[in-house]
Amino acid sequence: MNPITPIINGMKITLKHMFMKPVTLQYPTERPKVSERFRGLHGLKVAHSKAKCVACYLCPTVCPAKCITVEAGEDANHDKYASVYEIDMLRCIFCGYCVEACPVDALKMTGEFELANYTRQDFIYSKERLLEK
Amino acid sequence: MVNLTIDDKQVTAPKNATIYDAAKMNGISIPILCHDKKLKPFGACRMCLVEVEQMKGRQIPACTTPATEGMIIRTATPDIIKARKMVLELLLLNHPLDCPVCDKSGDCDLQNLTYEYKVNSNRFTDEKFNHEIDYNNPLIERDMNRCVLCGKCARICDEIVSFGALTFIDRGIETKIGCEFEDGLNCEFCGSCISVCPVGSLLARPFKHKARFWAMTKHKSVCGYCATGCNLTLGVKDNKVLTTIYDEDQGFHKGQLCVRGRFGYQFINSAKRLTKPLVRKNGVLTESTWDEALEVVAVRLKGGTAVGALATPRLTNEELSLFKQLLVEKVGTSNFDHSAGYAHAALTKGLVSSFGTAASSATILDIQKSDFLLVLKSDTYETHPVVGFEINMAVKNKDVKLTIISDKRGKLSKLPDAKTTVHRPGSELHLINAIAKALIDENLIDESARTISGFAELTAALSGLTAEAVTEYTGVSSSEIKKIASEYATASKALIIFPVGQAYTGHTAALASALANLSILTGKNGKEGAGVLCLSEKNNSQGAVDAGFYSQGNGLDALQILDGCTSGSIKTLFIAGENPLVSYPNRTKVKAALDAVEFLVVSELFMTDTAAMADVVLPVCSFAEKEGTFTSSDRRVQYIKPAIRKIGQCKTDYEVFSLLLSKLGGTAPVTAAAQFDVLASKTPGYEKLSFAVLRKDGAYAPVSIKPVLVVTKAEKPIAAEPGNLLLVTGSALYHSGTLSQYGEGPMHVCPEGYIEFSRTDAASLKIVENDLVTVTSESGSLQLKVKVSLRIPVGVVFAPYHFAASSINTIWNGAPVTKVSVTK
Numbered sequence: 001m002n003p004i005t006p007i008i009n010g011m012k013i014t015l016k017h018m019f020m021k022p023v024t025l026q027y028p029t030e031r032p033k034v035s036e037r038f039r040g041l042h043g044l045k046v047a048h049s050k051a052k053c054v055a056c057y058l059c060p061t062v063c064p065a066k067c068i069t070v071e072a073g074e075d076a077n078h079d080k081y082a083s084v085y086e087i088d089m090l091r092c093i094f095c096g097y098c099v100e101a102c103p104v105d106a107l108k109m110t111g112e113f114e115l116a117n118y119t120r121q122d123f124i125y126s127k128e129r130l131l132e133k
Numbered sequence: 134m135v136n137l138t139i140d141d142k143q144v145t146a147p148k149n150a151t152i153y154d155a156a157k158m159n160g161i162s163i164p165i166l167c168h169d170k171k172l173k174p175f176g177a178c179r180m181c182l183v184e185v186e187q188m189k190g191r192q193i194p195a196c197t198t199p200a201t202e203g204m205i206i207r208t209a210t211p212d213i214i215k216a217r218k219m220v221l222e223l224l225l226l227n228h229p230l231d232c233p234v235c236d237k238s239g240d241c242d243l244q245n246l247t248y249e250y251k252v253n254s255n256r257f258t259d260e261k262f263n264h265e266i267d268y269n270n271p272l273i274e275r276d277m278n279r280c281v282l283c284g285k286c287a288r289i290c291d292e293i294v295s296f297g298a299l300t301f302i303d304r305g306i307e308t309k310i311g312c313e314f315e316d317g318l319n320c321e322f323c324g325s326c327i328s329v330c331p332v333g334s335l336l337a338r339p340f341k342h343k344a345r346f347w348a349m350t351k352h353k354s355v356c357g358y359c360a361t362g363c364n365l366t367l368g369v370k371d372n373k374v375l376t377t378i379y380d381e382d383q384g385f386h387k388g389q390l391c392v393r394g395r396f397g398y399q400f401i402n403s404a405k406r407l408t409k410p411l412v413r414k415n416g417v418l419t420e421s422t423w424d425e426a427l428e429v430v431a432v433r434l435k436g437g438t439a440v441g442a443l444a445t446p447r448l449t450n451e452e453l454s455l456f457k458q459l460l461v462e463k464v465g466t467s468n469f470d471h472s473a474g475y476a477h478a479a480l481t482k483g484l485v486s487s488f489g490t491a492a493s494s495a496t497i498l499d500i501q502k503s504d505f506l507l508v509l510k511s512d513t514y515e516t517h518p519v520v521g522f523e524i525n526m527a528v529k530n531k532d533v534k535l536t537i538i539s540d541k542r543g544k545l546s547k548l549p550d551a552k553t554t555v556h557r558p559g560s561e562l563h564l565i566n567a568i569a570k571a572l573i574d575e576n577l578i579d580e581s582a583r584t585i586s587g588f589a590e591l592t593a594a595l596s597g598l599t600a601e602a603v604t605e606y607t608g609v610s611s612s613e614i615k616k617i618a619s620e621y622a623t624a625s626k627a628l629i630i631f632p633v634g635q636a637y638t639g640h641t642a643a644l645a646s647a648l649a650n651l652s653i654l655t656g657k658n659g660k661e662g663a664g665v666l667c668l669s670e671k672n673n674s675q676g677a678v679d680a681g682f683y684s685q686g687n688g689l690d691a692l693q694i695l696d697g698c699t700s701g702s703i704k705t706l707f708i709a710g711e712n713p714l715v716s717y718p719n720r721t722k723v724k725a726a727l728d729a730v731e732f733l734v735v736s737e738l739f740m741t742d743t744a745a746m747a748d749v750v751l752p753v754c755s756f757a758e759k760e761g762t763f764t765s766s767d768r769r770v771q772y773i774k775p776a777i778r779k780i781g782q783c784k785t786d787y788e789v790f791s792l793l794l795s796k797l798g799g800t801a802p803v804t805a806a807a808q809f810d811v812l813a814s815k816t817p818g819y820e821k822l823s824f825a826v827l828r829k830d831g832a833y834a835p836v837s838i839k840p841v842l843v844v845t846k847a848e849k850p851i852a853a854e855p856g857n858l859l860l861v862t863g864s865a866l867y868h869s870g871t872l873s874q875y876g877e878g879p880m881h882v883c884p885e886g887y888i889e890f891s892r893t894d895a896a897s898l899k900i901v902e903n904d905l906v907t908v909t910s911e912s913g914s915l916q917l918k919v920k921v922s923l924r925i926p927v928g929v930v931f932a933p934y935h936f937a938a939s940s941i942n943t944i945w946n947g948a949p950v951t952k953v954s955v956t957k
Contacts, residue, residue, distance in 0.1 A: 056233030057345040072342035078268050080234040080342050103233045 034111035039094045041112035042087055042125070043132040045105065051131060052106035055082040059098035059107060067091035068098060085127040089115055108132075137204040152195035152206055153181055163208050164217065164249070166224075166242050166331045167283035168196045170381045171389065172292055177283050179220050180246065183208045192216055214250070221252045226259045228332070229278050237333030239346035243281060264309060271881035272322045272338050272396055277309045280334040286310060286326035293389060295525040295548060296320050310334070321866060322882050323518065324395040328379035328388060339396060339878055340376040344368070351378055352776035355763050355831075356394040357447060357756035358869035360669045361386075361497065361519045362765025362831075363394050367757060367776045374401045374757055374777060385498055385769075391518030392867050396878025400755065401777070403875050405739055407752035408781025418750060423782065426749050427789070431796035433705045433732045434464050441694035441703040442469040445710030446477075446670070446677040447872065449761025449773070451808040452786040453673070453680040455801055456709060459790050463797035467688030468703065471677045472635060472670065473717045474691035475947075479633045479667055480678050483645025487653065488665075489839035490817065491678045494652065495628055495664030496767035496833065501527045502662035505534045505624030507617070509561065509631035509640075509648065511543025511553065511924070515866040516632040517668050517766075521545065524630075534624065536617055538564060540861055541931060542924035554617065555926055558861045559639055559850035559950035560607040565647040566847055567603040567611070568618045570595040572654050575615060577622035579656030587842030591650065594844040606850055622655045626662035634670035635716050635870075636862040636934040636941075639949030643845040653840040669766040671870060672756070676764035679816050679834070692947075695723060698730035705732045709786060710753070712871045714742040715937045718947030719912060736789055739875055742937050752783045759785040760805050762827060764834070770822055771831030851950055858894060858930045860910065860951040862941060865933035874935060886939030888917040888932045888955075891925040898955055908932075910944040910953045930955070 025032055034040070045052045055072035067090075073083030099107050110132075117123055134145050139156050146155035151174055156163050166178035176197040183195045186205035192213060195206075207213070224243060232238040264277040287299045287310060298320035302311045312318055327335045349368035356363045364384035368376040377395050381388045400406075410426035411418040434440055442460055444453060453471075460469050471477065480491040488494060500506065500523040514521035521544065527533035528548045535551040537543075538561070546553040556564050572578050573592055582588060600611040621627050629648050633640045649665050657663040669675050677683065684690040689697055695713065697703035699722075706727070713723045727733060727746045735747040744750050756763075757776040764770045779785070784792075787808070791801030802808045806824040813819040818834035826832055853859050867873070867883035874880060888908060890900070900906055904919040908930075917932060917939055925931055930953065934941045945951050 054234045055342065056238070057348065058233070061345065061347065074342055078266070 034113070038111050038113070039096045039109040041089070041110050041115060042098070042130055043108045043110045044085065044127065044130045045108060046132055051082065051085075051127070052104055053082045053085060054080050054104055054106070055085075056103060058101040058103060062097045062101040064095060064097065065091045065093045082127060085130060087125045087130065089123040089125055090120065135200055135202045137200055137202070137206065139206045140208055146200050150200050152183060152185075152198050152200050152204070155200040156195065156206075156208060161208060163195050164246050165196060166246070166281055167285060169285055169289070169329050171387050172285065172288050172329075175284055175288060178281065180217055182213055182216050184210055184213060218250050218252055221247055221250055222255050222257060224281050225252060225255060226257050227262055228281070229261050231279075235279065235333040236336050236341060237330070241333060242331035267317060270318050270338060272392075272878055273318055273324065273327060274336045274338045274341065275310075275318065276334055276336070277311070279332045280310055281332055282308055282310070283331055284310075285329040285331065286335055289325045289329050290320070292529065293522050293526060294321065294323055294325050295529065295544070299326060321518070322392045322396065322878075323390065324392065325389060328390070328395070337376060337396070339399065343375045344370045349375060349378075352774070353383070354757060354776055355672070355771045355773050356390070357672050358393045358397060358873060359517050360672055360674050360766035361517045362672070362763065362767075362769050362771055363390055363519050364771070365390070365394060367398065369776050372777045374398050386519050386522065389519060389522055392882070393869050393873055393876065393879055394519070397873050397876030399877040400738065400872060400875035401757045402780070403739070405875060406780050406783070407737060407740060407744075407750060408783060410752060410782070411750040413748045418745075418747070423784065426751060427792055427796060430707075430734050430749055430751075431793055433734070434707070434793065434797060436705050437465045438468060439702065439704040440464050440466045440468065440707070441689065441697060441705070442466075442707040442709065443691055443694065443711045443713065444469065444471050444677070444682060446471050446674040447672055447710055447756070447870070448677075448786050449673065449759065449805070450676040450680050450764060450770070450812055451761045451805040452790065453677050453682040454812040455787060455790045455794070455808055457680065457682050458801070459794045459797070459799070463794060463799045467686060468684070468694050468697070469682060469688065470684045470691035470694060471682055471711070472674060472691070473713070474684065474693075475638060475641065476633055476635045476670055477674060477678055477683055478642040479640055479645035480669065480675070481683055482642035484649060484665070484667060486642070486843050487646045487649035487841055489841065490836060492675070492768050492818075492836040493664065493666045493766065494658045494836060494838050495666040496769070497523060497666070497765075498767075499628055499662045499664065499666070500524055500630070501531055501533070503527065503533055503626045503628040504662065505621060505627040506536070507621055507627060507629045507651075508535065508537045508545060509539070509629070510637070511537050511539040511541060511545050512637070512863045513630055513632050513668065514544040516634060516670065516864045518866060520630070520668060524548070534620065536620065538617070541926060541929060546924070554609055554613060556607040556609050557850060557852075558859045558929055560847075561639055562641075562644050562647055562845060562847035563603055563606045563850070564609060564614065565644065565651065566595060566598060566845060567607070567614045568621070569647065569650050569654060570598050571615045571618035572622055572651065575619060577619055578654045581656050582654045582842070585653060585840055585842055587844070590844050591842040594846075621651065626660060627652075627655070627657050628663055629665045630668065631666075632668040632670070634864060636864055638718065638862075638947050643847070646843040647845045649840075650842055650845070653842055658838060658840060667766065672765075673763045675766050675768060676762070676770075679764055679768075679819070680812060691717070695726040698726035701729070703730060706730045706734070708733070708735045708743060708747075710737060712741045712743045712937075714746070715871050715940050715942065716934065718942050718945055720940055720942040721912065722946075723942070736786060741871070751789055752781065753789060754779050754783045754785045758783065759787065761787070762809060762824075768818065768834040768836055769831050770819065770827055770834055772824060772827040851948075851952065853928050853952065857952045857954055858928060860908070860930050860932060860945065860953045861949070862932055862934050862945055865935060868933065868935040871935055871937065874937060886917055886933065886936040886941060887920045888930050889920045889922050889925050890930055891927050892921055892923065893927045894930070895919070895921040898957070900955075900957055904957065907956050908944055908953050909956070910951050912946045913943040915939060915941070915943045
């Protein structure tokens, strides 16, 4: 084969890509469009201005990474609520089983993916941090 | 036995078995909601429908149909499954389906069956119930919206507990379980109803929302309160005992528990637990290290006979025997005792002289096999509630005759056909001796008794007892005494039951011997369902006696040790778990002794009144944190293993004693198992026992008796003078010793000391329930809350002894009966 041909072919590809729309994003100035079903940071849904979660303990039970800590409490109306709801994001594998297990549709996974932090403690998301804003 | 075929399997079953029992015995499970092993068949839920070929394919309930010879039964035909599905659909129609917030979820029979039968839709529609939920009760939460009307709660409360707090009220679709006049629950709070509820209608309030059933590890253990030796299953999560779990196959009592066993577990993980050793420095108890604390203790233990020790019979057999070894071999003292000395005298002196061994001649299992029960003190129900349940069942189901001799009436007096003889307080011994005399006079004795040593002496001693004197002292007519004697003697199997304890100072060695005399005279020992059963107070009281941890020979007993502290002959006192300041008689005297002793070391779970006076406090473990054995009052030796890790820096008493032993130049067996082997080789009846044998179910240590008739001399009981009442002490149903004060459950329903009056006395003193009165005796005065009840005879008042906040020993100096005056 002519030794020049592969070089020309290669250059062709290179040149073609120079005029194509790039797949990479200029993060953080450019932001990705996150899919509806993306499994990012968890969110606790709110209804009637309180968390929908009834602390049934199904999410910590189903969680394969054992990253969810729930403690149930009893409110003034004798209803069960989560007095503690914590997710350790360093352990979470974002499988979404918790959302699937939830019998009252109180948990969702948001598009939030920027979870970097400085200390280990910062990765433990408390109930306040998880409540949907 | 009958032969029948269930699902093509040839099986045999006892003659009185139902189809359900027969199937269960042979490993075939039939779904059911309304049945419990302990209860009578009821047939409420219709889940256990089966087809019997001889009944032309009709569907019949397995739980109420007796198994008969040649029956051919099918338990799972498509028709039956269809019928069961419909039963579930109908139950789920009104059931709220709030499993996510229901604590029963995971352990719920209805939920499990719904899963099993895949009932995921419902053909019917109806409204859910809207009954009011009882959140106010501190122990038992009732949500009748979830109820499936199986009736188990009402039946267990009636058949076993004999309280009858719950029943069906209203009719038809309106039917629900409730209390009389739809009032709140005010019962014994044994929680039996919770244990059998197949759904989440009845829940333990202290456990509410604490954890899911599946998230807990279940540890089998033995209850740490009284000497009945009930088995427990502790529900543990994150090193915390969160609840007790019902297991119908556990123990002789089949999972049945009392309020203390079921709701009194919170002391194990109490925030008040001591976690670090404390050493008194400059007059203040300051946190220290184990090394320092034990070094100080070891130095002070080198005092020979100037060292005394008191241990609680809540320690394990191994700990008690190691403690004894430490004291005898390395310290060189025999001044050690438990239970105030007198509370075990009925065993260690009374039954030793009568039976030749410090043990009862009957077991708790004999209660239901007997024909006639003679119960001394109605308090037997309060001190040992699960023994009380056995008596209930014997009387109600087995037609056992019950006679109670007591200074007050009680729960047992209310049983069907129960005869209660109420005598003047403090005259038990007169009455028992009079019964013995009646046995001899009426020639009701067994011929064998005449040859038993001591017969002539006893006859001679009793001949001086005149009917007039007996009636004067006891207040019981001679005809009634004769009647008890003849009923006792003519019953082919008769069992005597009596409790002993720190609050029952009248239950002395002489009384135990007098009761033993009755059984010996009539030849009632050594037979099934007959004999004498002495119910010791704490979970290992019998074990402490078996391990020999009490004063023998030259050793001082508990009260003499305290006297020695005051006089200066005892310079170092080691108190392992006892709380003499509250539980021993005469608080002033105990306080003076503990003040006077040069060095006081206390090993405790909590900062009790006694521990607060110590020079060194060693934090030790509860029963849930250690390995060892407990011996119940009928000599059932049972094994316990740790359910949780040790709290804080706590060490088990076993570790404490072995560290002290090594500091004093000895060595202890490394494991509790080895220590038990040492103990077993020395203790009669324990020879064949080892941890390997006991690990599964525990075992009875056999008792062999050599009967001797013992002459007992009764003192003249004190009589009331005008303006005085006679105070008798005892146990409250909700408490055991002073430990149950740290269990939240018992404290919810019985938080403070009280004094119980008869209605007549209350009226004449113009006091009503919950008034605060000042009770004054020779030794002091004390403010107590008033309780008015029908069970107390006129002129008598009753007060329990458990409470540090209103310590009854301020006015009680150990006399069986104390004269008190009451002012408002």
